[in-house]
Amino acid sequence: MSDAPPVRPAGPTRRARAERAQRRRATLIAGASTLVVGTVLVALVASAPGWDEVRESFFSRADFTAAWSDIAPAFWLNVRVFLTAEAFILVFALLLALARSSRSPVLFPLRVLAAVYVDLLRGIPVLLVLFLLGFGVPALRLEGVPNDPVFWATVALVMSYSAYVSEVYRAGIDSVHESQRAAARSLGLTSAQAMGYVVLPQAVRRVIPPLLNDFIALQKETALVGVLGPIEAARQAQIYSSREFNFTSYVAAAVLFLIVTIPLTRLTDWLLSRQRARVSGGRLA
Amino acid sequence: MTGPTKLLFDTVWKSFGDRDVLTGLDLAVAEHEVVCLIGASGSGKSTLLRCANLLEPIDDGRILLDDEDISEPGLDENRIRRRLGIVFQSYNLFPHRDVLANVTLGPRRALRVGRSEAIERADELLARFGLADKRHAYPDQLSGGQQQRVAIVRALAMGPELMLLDEITSALDPELVGEVLDVVAELKDGGMTMLIATHEMAFAREIADRVCFLDGGRILEAGPPEQLLDEPGHARTQRFLDRVRRHRPA
Numbered sequence: 185m186s187d188a189p190p191v192r193p194a195g196p197t198r199r200a201r202a203e204r205a206q207r208r209r210a211t212l213i214a215g216a217s218t219l220v221v222g223t224v225l226v227a228l229v230a231s232a233p234g235w236d237e238v239r240e241s242f243f244s245r246a247d248f249t250a251a252w253s254d255i256a257p258a259f260w261l262n263v264r265v266f267l268t269a270e271a272f273i274l275v276f277a278l279l280l281a282l283a284r285s286s287r288s289p290v291l292f293p294l295r296v297l298a299a300v301y302v303d304l305l306r307g308i309p310v311l312l313v314l315f316l317l318g319f320g321v322p323a324l325r326l327e328g329v330p331n332d333p334v335f336w337a338t339v340a341l342v343m344s345y346s347a348y349v350s351e352v353y354r355a356g357i358d359s360v361h362e363s364q365r366a367a368a369r370s371l372g373l374t375s376a377q378a379m380g381y382v383v384l385p386q387a388v389r390r391v392i393p394p395l396l397n398d399f400i401a402l403q404k405e406t407a408l409v410g411v412l413g414p415i416e417a418a419r420q421a422q423i424y425s426s427r428e429f430n431f432t433s434y435v436a437a438a439v440l441f442l443i444v445t446i447p448l449t450r451l452t453d454w455l456l457s458r459q460r461a462r463v464s465g466g467r468l469a
Numbered sequence: 470m471t472g473p474t475k476l477l478f479d480t481v482w483k484s485f486g487d488r489d490v491l492t493g494l495d496l497a498v499a500e501h502e503v504v505c506l507i508g509a510s511g512s513g514k515s516t517l518l519r520c521a522n523l524l525e526p527i528d529d530g531r532i533l534l535d536d537e538d539i540s541e542p543g544l545d546e547n548r549i550r551r552r553l554g555i556v557f558q559s560y561n562l563f564p565h566r567d568v569l570a571n572v573t574l575g576p577r578r579a580l581r582v583g584r585s586e587a588i589e590r591a592d593e594l595l596a597r598f599g600l601a602d603k604r605h606a607y608p609d610q611l612s613g614g615q616q617q618r619v620a621i622v623r624a625l626a627m628g629p630e631l632m633l634l635d636e637i638t639s640a641l642d643p644e645l646v647g648e649v650l651d652v653v654a655e656l657k658d659g660g661m662t663m664l665i666a667t668h669e670m671a672f673a674r675e676i677a678d679r680v681c682f683l684d685g686g687r688i689l690e691a692g693p694p695e696q697l698l699d700e701p702g703h704a705r706t707q708r709f710l711d712r713v714r715r716h717r718p719a
Contacts, residue, residue, distance in 0.1 A: 366524050367561035371575030371627060372551035381574060385565050 244432045251424045251433035258420035259440045262406040265334065265416070266444075269341040269406075270399055277346040281353035287375070298350075305347035310405055314340040318412040333412035345402050352394050356387035393459065396452040400445050407441075417441070472500035474533075475631055475662050476521065481530035481540075483516055483686075490516045492686035493530065498631075498664055503657050505673040505694075506666045508683030509709060514666035515558075517683070518633040521664065522555045534631075551579055554624030555633040558640050560616040562608040568595070568619050569604045575627045587626075594622045598652055614645030621652055632656065634665040638672075650676075670713060674698055682706045 196204070229235060283291065283298035305313070317340045322331035330336075360383045368378035410419030417437045424433035476498040483491040490513045498504050506514045519525040521532060523539065523546045532540040539549045563571050572591040576582040582590070595601050598618050608616055617637055624632060634653065638646045650672050656663065657676055667673055673680050674694040681691040682701070690703045701707050 363557065363559060363561045364563065366519075367557065367563070368574075369546075370522055370524060370550055370553075370555045371623070372547045372579035373575065374547055374579075377578050381578060382563055386563075389565065 241429075242431045242435055244430060247428060247430045247432035248436050250428075251421065251430075251436045254424055255417050255420045255433060255437050255440060258415050259417035259437070261334070261409070261414060261416045262403075262441075263444070265338050265341065265406045265409055266399075266403050269338050269345065269402060272338075272342045273345045273349050273402070274395075276342060277349035278353055280346060280350035281357060282379070284350070284354055285357050285379075302347045302350055305344055306351075308344070310340065310344045311408055311411065313344050314408055314411060316340075317343075334409065334414050337409040337412050337414070341402065341405060341408075345398065345405075349395065349398055352391050352398065353387065355394075356391035357383060359390055360386045390459075393452050393456045396448060396455070400448050400452070403445055403448070404441060474498070475500040475502070475535065476664065477531075477533040478517070478521075479531040479533065481517075481520065481532060482528045483513075483520055483525065484528060490686055491520070491527070494687045496681065496688055496691075498662060500662055501660045502678050503661075503663045503665065503676055505677035505680045506664065506683055507668075507670070507673060507680060507709075512683040513686045514683055515635050518555060518635045518664065518666055521633055522553050523549055524555075547579065551575075551627055552630050553633060554627060554629030554631070556617070556620050556624050556635065556637050558636040560608070560613070560620045560640070562616055562620055562623070564608050567605050567607050568600065568611075571608070571619060572623045572626045575623065580627065591622070591626055594625055595619075598622055598655075612645060613641045614648045617641065617649045618652055621649075621656075625656075631662040631664070634663060634667075636666050636668060639668060668713070670698060670710070682709065684709075 232238075280298045280302060283294045284302070286295055314337055318333050318336040321329060321336060322333075357379075364382055364386065365378050368382040369375070373381065407416060407418035409416050410422075415423070417440055418434075421433040421437035425431050474497050478494050478496040480493045480495060481491050482489070482493055490511075494513070494517065496504070496517075506517065508514055516525060520527050520540075526542070527540050530540070531538050534549065534552065538544075563574070566574065569588065569591055572595065573584075573587040576587040576590065577584065592601065592604065595604055598621070600615065600618055600622065603611060603615060603619070608619070611619065617640075621637070637653075638649050641649065646669070650669070653663070653665070653672075654676055665673075665677070677694050679691055680694045680697040681688045682697065682703070682705075683689070684705055690697060690701060690706050692702075697706070698710065701710060
């Protein structure tokens, strides 16, 4: 025994060497497997009897360029509807969730109303809500009520999605431990203050990934706006394909949607994995 | 040393479902008095403190704070809670706010104290309890002992007339218990009235003016620490103390 502090041997540790070897092996296997699967898929598709026609009608370069210049401006409508609806959904869904989470007897009617609303709107397909509002309300010919189909399509999306998103908020509120409420109330904060300053900030942080997930879905649903008449990207793609007898326009529209949804998906995954790392690291924020 | 009655439990009954937790409990805490509650898990120590803070409504009986019946249904609970500080076993700091925000939230929102005044007062308290350098730390960056000290400061920032401490060292690693108990000892020196539920018999002996043994939802026996811990008058108290001392001599 000596009093000298222990000295770590120079060079990579035994564990580091083992892990490096294992990583190299894993990369090799993943590469080989991807190559095999990829080759088989390409061979399968390219050897299909109809491949030449499919390539011409779905992946034509000339049609892609032509359709793109038609569809890209139309896609702007999808983006506008998406952004407007999202802003309203965030607020409306939160109000619904707060109404359902309230415990005050005065707010009982509001609580029941919110519960019925969520049950109904989650049960009806978005497409039907869209038809009912988009064709029904303008038909009433009410004074001062807009009859713009884009307006009603946006309202339909807001109504439908708020029902789902309010449940996401509510799950977040329920996930904050009761002791946090007790701690806030014990300081003399009112029930509303405890919710606003202590429970809700923690709840919202926790539900950001599932919220983003719903918004990715919403982004795609904006294609439904087309059923009321406005020309958005998917509708424009349909017009192109029926005019030119070529389906490449659908691929172009799909690419436009992916340009928006893929970054959102990546962001959601990144936030989720960061959250998971925090929780397992003891950080429960 | 002690003055008139500050907090009085008068035949308090409390049940959860069909389980009676407090069964006609009587207890008086005098001003500047430090009362320790001991007893087995489930004997009603925590429930008693939570009832005093109005976090749990009592079923029957009365709780008086300075002769005011605070168990009266329909009373402004927030006004009462601002006068009583409570510290929990599990700290319950707000994880999304830093230490300073944890400590100033109550004064700012419940007492409507101005921002700079609340911060000044918080800094004073944090400095007094050796937490000045932690004012911008988040709860998860602190040790258990530091978190519990912050929780105590958070309660003190409201300027409470009385502190309720609910097994505040039970969740701590043994080497961190001391720093938290030192804070409590300092509060006693400052004349704070305290009602403390604890498993630390040595601590109860050192700090309590009176120790109460809870059994079956009421106080079976009470007295000065030397008397209750060394020569209990009741066989059940003796059995409880024997069980505790098998692991932790006091």
